[in-house]
Amino acid sequence: MAPISFEKVEQGPPDAILGVKTRFLADDSPESVNVSVGAYRDAQGKPLVLEVVRKAEKAILEDASRNKEYLGIAGDVKFRQATQEFCFGADAKSVKEGRVATVQALSGTGALRVGAEFLATHFAGTKVYIPNPTWGNHFKIFGNAGLETAKYTYLNPATRGLDFEGMMKDLEQAPAGSVVVLHVCAHNPTGVDPTAEQWQKIVDLLTERQLLPFFDSAYQGFASGDVDKDAYAVRLFESKGQQMMVAQSYSKNMGLYGERVGALNVVCPSAGACARVMSQLELVIRPMYSNPPRHGAAIAALILTDPKLREEWKVELKGIVDRILAMRKGLREAIEATGAPGDWSFITDQIGMFTFTGLSADQVASMEKNYHIYMPSNGRISVAGLTSDKLEHVAKAIRSVL
Ligand SMILES: Cc1ncc(COP(=O)(O)O)c(C=O)c1O
Known part of the structure; x- marks a missing residue:
């Protein structure tokens, strides 16, 4: 050599x-x-830098019980619980039944990458359908993990609106067992989202065609200012009992860009499957970066779980x-x-x-x-x-x- x-x-x-x-x-x-x-x-x-982030940071710094020990492979436990509730809602059946495997991740990009690696390891040959156009990194993230990628129609260039018919036609032709990447809200780069009625049709199609949704949730709260309203699509799919994956990012909605705060959620059909998936996600993470960083996740966890901070966040987000x-x-x-x-x-x-x-x-x-x-x-x-x-x-x- x-x-x-x-x-x-x-x-x-x-x-x-x-x-x-x-x-x-x-x-x-x-x-x-x-x-x-x-x-x-x-x-x-x-x-x-959001005021609420500064407050949370101050509280963290003043809390003498906190240390700089390694987190577990899956990350901060309090953050993981809070991020599940934030994503799926307090009443989500899958969360209550312990069917959601959640790992803290290096923001949305890291969550997508861990998810892609998990799919490539356990479901080799899976084809991943990605909207055209999309956030530039999607193709590379899934492609670098060794998965085949394909485009599905999304934008109608003439109207600069959604080409819903084209989208449905392409997804109807996707082979069963394929993965479909969906932006939860505030689609990047088009700014065009399906309506509630269209989401209903999308969930029906994916269920019928046995396609797995992989949601990218990079803008929850950033679209309408209402974090629950922006989670509509994910919660709709969850309410139908769908298996799915969701990559979350707190870069935009908490302005934590460089702190790299996010999570990957895998909604499983049973608590047993969830435990097994969790063990496999940890096996993906351990040789990549061992465990995620503490600081940003601690900030996000505090804001999500402290009612006063959460309320203040809501007001800033609206602004x-x-x-x-x-x-x-x-x-x-x-x-x-x-x-x-x-x-x-x-x-x-x-x-x-x-x-x-x-x-x-x-x-x-x-x-x-x-x-x-x-x-x-x-x-x-x-x-x-x-x-x-x-x-x-x-x-x-x-x-x-x-
Ligand atoms: C659609 C979409 N997904 C994911 C991300 C990932 O961002 P981050 O890794 O900072 O969470 C972005 C960032 O711009 C994005 O627009």
């Missing part, structure tokens, strides 16, 4: 989103705007969602004021932190080159990254590149 030389390593392509951020940071124009990153910014365009809605309205109005042709109502119809503009890769490149506005090439704008003083600039730039 040839000796290892790192000289032979080829340069990898920059990450689609993080590469945009690097170019933005190198641009010192006063006009520059970064609407690429999926992280909330306050009205001044600054990262936000965040209201600012995003105001930016959506402001952007739409500013674009319409330029006289740009077309119907821009999709900006206020879409849900969550992103708006999928439909701008082409060339138009996006022109936005960057000529107007210092940075967004990924798929034309997705992070509305949460906009501020009132930039709306007119962004709107005029969009008008010019059309």
Whole structure:
């Protein structure tokens, strides 16, 4: 065998989103705007640490009974219980019957990865259906775990709305035993979610076709400001007795991005299956990173379980969602004021932190080159990254590149 030389390593392509951020940071124009990153910014365009997070952190630091010992492989017990209730609701039958295997994970990405590894180990050959388009990491996460991936229709580019018929048609053709990745709410990047009625049809189809839902819950509370309303799809499936997997993230709804707080839940048909699945999830985690970090999970657990903190969180979350809605309205109005042709109502119809503009890769490149506005090439704008003083600039730039 040839000796290892790192000289032979080829340069990898920059990450689609993080590469945009690097170019933005190198641009010192006063006009520059970064609407690429999926992280909330306050009205001044600054990262936000929630007040409730600061309070929880203070309480944790002052609690002398806490230590820095390793957590168990599955993570913080209090967090795991609280995150189940947050996801499925206090009355969920599966939780009450001890049928949900929950492990703390390195946020949503880590939860998806552990879930993918578990599927690849125990259900080799499983095909994973992923919406088109989707969050850029989905294909890599499932593909790197060794699973075959396929796309299902999601967006209708003409209406910038859901192509429900196309979606159902594709899923009808998926072989039994396939996995279907579903965004619980605030679909990234489109901001387009199925209606309650459509979710009913989706759950019926998946049940009939014996397809396993793998929910990605990265925005619970971030879509409507109401954490229960945003969990509608997961809770509907749970109420039908469906087996399923759910990856949760507290990056956005608690603003805990870099703390990497999340969980993977596997809803099983029996308590016995749950215990066996739990043992296997631990076998996936142990050789990957042994056990998850304590600090962020302790913050999330405290906020979820302390009634006063939970109430305060609710109010702050509502404030965040209201600012995003105001930016959506402001952007739409500013674009319409330029006289740009077309119907821009999709900006206020879409849900969550992103708006999928439909701008082409060339138009996006022109936005960057000529107007210092940075967004990924798929034309997705992070509305949460906009501020009132930039709306007119962004709107005029969009008008010019059309
Ligand atoms: C749809 C979706 N899933 C998962 C994630 C994962 O985020 P994190 O790993 O920070 O929880 C994101 C982040 O943007 C996302 O948009």
